[in-house]
Amino acid sequence: MNTAMKNPKNVIENFDLYAPKLVSKEEFFSPGHRACQGCGEALAIRLMCKALGKDTVITNATGCMEVISSLYPTTAWNLPWIHVAFPNSAAVGSGVEAGLKALRRKGKIADRRVKSVAIGGDGGTMDIGFQALSGAMERCHDMLYVCFDNEAYMNTGIQRSSGTPFLASTTTAPAGKKIPGNQVWKKNLPEIMVAHNVAYVATATPSYPIDFMNKVKKARQIKGPAYIHCFVACPTGWRSTSETCIQLGRLANETGIFPLYEVEDGKYRLTVEVPEKRRPVQDYLKGQGRFRHLTPDQIQVIQERIDIEWETLMIKIEHSRSKESLRARRSR
Amino acid sequence: MGKRVGMEVAIASAEAAALCRFDVAAVYPITPQSHVAEHLSDIVADGRVDASFITVESEHSALSAAIGSEATGARTVTATSSQGLLFMSEILPIASAMRLPIVMLIANRAVSGPINIWNDHSDIMPMRDTGWISFFAENGQEVVDMTIHAFKVGEHRDVMLPVNVNMDGFQLTHMVEPIIMPEQEEVDRFLPPYIPYATLHPDRIVSMGTLGMPEIFAEAQKSKNVAIVNSIKVIKEVWKEWEAQFGRKYEPVQSYRTEDADIALVTMGSMGETAEIAVDELRKQGVKAGLLKIKLWRPFPFDDFKAAIKGIKVLAVTDRAVSFGGPGGPVFSEIRSALYEEAVRPAIVNYIIGLGGRDVQVEDFIAMVKKASGGKLSEPYEFYGVRG
Ligand SMILES: Cc1ncc(C[n+]2csc(CCOP(=O)(O)OP(=O)(O)O)c2C)c(N)n1
Ligand code: SF4
Ligand SMILES: [Mg+2]
Numbered sequence: 055m056n057t058a059m060k061n062p063k064n065v066i067e068n069f070d071l072y073a074p075k076l077v078s079k080e081e082f083f084s085p086g087h088r089a090c091q092g093c094g095e096a097l098a099i100r101l102m103c104k105a106l107g108k109d110t111v112i113t114n115a116t117g118c119m120e121v122i123s124s125l126y127p128t129t130a131w132n133l134p135w136i137h138v139a140f141p142n143s144a145a146v147g148s149g150v151e152a153g154l155k156a157l158r159r160k161g162k163i164a165d166r167r168v169k170s171v172a173i174g175g176d177g178g179t180m181d182i183g184f185q186a187l188s189g190a191m192e193r194c195h196d197m198l199y200v201c202f203d204n205e206a207y208m209n210t211g212i213q214r215s216s217g218t219p220f221l222a223s224t225t226t227a228p229a230g231k232k233i234p235g236n237q238v239w240k241k242n243l244p245e246i247m248v249a250h251n252v253a254y255v256a257t258a259t260p261s262y263p264i265d266f267m268n269k270v271k272k273a274r275q276i277k278g279p280a281y282i283h284c285f286v287a288c289p290t291g292w293r294s295t296s297e298t299c300i301q302l303g304r305l306a307n308e309t310g311i312f313p314l315y316e317v318e319d320g321k322y323r324l325t326v327e328v329p330e331k332r333r334p335v336q337d338y339l340k341g342q343g344r345f346r347h348l349t350p351d352q353i354q355v356i357q358e359r360i361d362i363e364w365e366t367l368m369i370k371i372e373h374s375r376s377k378e379s380l381r382a383r384r385s386r
Numbered sequence: 387m388g389k390r391v392g393m394e395v396a397i398a399s400a401e402a403a404a405l406c407r408f409d410v411a412a413v414y415p416i417t418p419q420s421h422v423a424e425h426l427s428d429i430v431a432d433g434r435v436d437a438s439f440i441t442v443e444s445e446h447s448a449l450s451a452a453i454g455s456e457a458t459g460a461r462t463v464t465a466t467s468s469q470g471l472l473f474m475s476e477i478l479p480i481a482s483a484m485r486l487p488i489v490m491l492i493a494n495r496a497v498s499g500p501i502n503i504w505n506d507h508s509d510i511m512p513m514r515d516t517g518w519i520s521f522f523a524e525n526g527q528e529v530v531d532m533t534i535h536a537f538k539v540g541e542h543r544d545v546m547l548p549v550n551v552n553m554d555g556f557q558l559t560h561m562v563e564p565i566i567m568p569e570q571e572e573v574d575r576f577l578p579p580y581i582p583y584a585t586l587h588p589d590r591i592v593s594m595g596t597l598g599m600p601e602i603f604a605e606a607q608k609s610k611n612v613a614i615v616n617s618i619k620v621i622k623e624v625w626k627e628w629e630a631q632f633g634r635k636y637e638p639v640q641s642y643r644t645e646d647a648d649i650a651l652v653t654m655g656s657m658g659e660t661a662e663i664a665v666d667e668l669r670k671q672g673v674k675a676g677l678l679k680i681k682l683w684r685p686f687p688f689d690d691f692k693a694a695i696k697g698i699k700v701l702a703v704t705d706r707a708v709s710f711g712g713p714g715g716p717v718f719s720e721i722r723s724a725l726y727e728e729a730v731r732p733a734i735v736n737y738i739i740g741l742g743g744r745d746v747q748v749e750d751f752i753a754m755v756k757k758a759s760g761g762k763l764s765e766p767y768e769f770y771g772v773r774g
Contacts, residue, residue: 108588111458113454120597125596126596126599127602129593129596134587134588134591135592135593136453136593136594136595137595137596138477138480139476139477139480141476142446142447142450145442145451145454148451148454149440149450149451149452149453149454149456149457149462150586151454152410152412152438152440152451152455153410153457153458153460153462156409156410156436156460157409157458160436163459163587164589168588185447186443186450188443189444189447193440193441
């Protein structure tokens, strides 16, 4: 039995049944934007906005999503939205939060909570925006940051980022005659966010829309910093067909390449089950042009690494405790 | 009216921002601006102003956070210097393009390399063309007054631009000067609450910072230029209003003993006071010297400058920054080009002085004037008093 059958509420097949109850009909990210067909990132943003609701201000880093959504004089955004530059969405978002907070305290705007949400691609988050993100999270702004990780700089032509997987071919780490693609392993940013003592950290993908939206809702409630790392397929950059966008996110989970979990107050929990016997990574890699050059040996190296990563995560899930429970134990 | 205090100028600049009741400060420390950052945080920590102080992790984030908060409608102040200003450079033109009236206090300092913490203008000069209004203060009083002017000018509906107030690092920031600190009630009367044009709030949804294609990008640039060019009218009005209320007069170009002058020095910033003494000394010696002090660098006050030089035969323009491989210092190039169309125009020479904190004394200005009296130097521009 695959995950889809075992956990119907996590998957898209039952969407018709559950959607009216779980998903707002309101659209905050309008159609008519210029994303490629089958873009996982645009879909994820649409779902994120539904989960966030209207009392939200979005700060968007430069990247595909800013470009496809805001071609003057049009805008896809039906939420207050600001774009400033590539490296600074976390910093701008922290200013938005500070501004709203000060104005609310001083009675200059309506007395209700408006959430500052900053978003960026893997490049804008993990590389050039990393310092700003670290600073904003460490300063404990009441802000949610969502990274949309499509594993390369797509807006500028599929260049490698620190989110690019091992051996994937990109335009700056190409599969050459001598060097077979990206030579290092993907940076684990959710883990780095956990190390910032961020109260809520989660991984997600629009391939499990309810799981993703629940996480967004939960993160929105947190009075302080929260971080969601959202894995999004990019058919253009991955050289995969556009109809496989959802499937690839599911395969990434079922193979253990991108497990879906959350870390609340330090406690790890898997939110979408993965089959006892995980699918081989090959199932995920094979449909994507960026991995086309891989040899069986190379695929084996990836499999072993993913197995170890998986085990590491399982150990955390089993042994981690929330800070609250540790505190309670001490006072007993 | 106001109380006379002896106060370190950096601290006074933060006090002036406090009198403007800022809502948010986002500042990263750097010598010689640090006392500004520290004092702003003191003011917030003591609850003297109801504001948020964001302890950003860099200057890039300082200005980015300032944009975020200003975009919500919060009156926002930041401050920096030298490397910090250059680190912000990516964001400077975006702040002005978004028409956000952030106020930035700049403790001018040399730009590395070699690394040097002392004063010159090599930080602000490369940032000249970013669409910010730039004031240059000559003393502590001007720093305080101009900080207050900056909010009023920037927030004016006909302007809506960020403003920087330049104060020479150490020479001003670390000096204890006699300053008349306006009363809160006086500043409240002068500076109305900030009413932003558009803000980030769900009650009135806007998209800010959208993508400009070639069909619109040039228009966006032109409109920013129109705004800054036209801002001179508002700046003058604000200065008139200030003079009426506080009795201190501000002009884009301030003349000193130029009525019958044959030769005039041109300065920006704190050196004006030293140059004044040199002019007095020269006058005693029978040299008809004068001085022009530029207080408004952007928008450049072309008409005021042309009016101010009537009758002057030689201008000795001083620059505290180098335009490497260019025609001379930035102030000099600006003035020479501004006067090109004039039927009668003075000879213009250029001295590059006071780099990286190099002291320039009264005798130096006297020597510069004497050497320039013929209207020509042996080189197009001279690094005055520099070896090699
Ligand atoms: C300072 C700076 N450096 C480089 C760029 C060019 N640039 C714009 S978007 C981008 C890549 C975006 O990649 P990512 O953040 O992963 O978002 P994606 O487009 O993949 O969604 C790059 C390199 C820039 N705009 N600013
Ligand atoms: S390049 Fe990829 S991320 Fe960008 S719009 Fe197209 S599919 Fe989406
Ligand atoms: Mg990307």
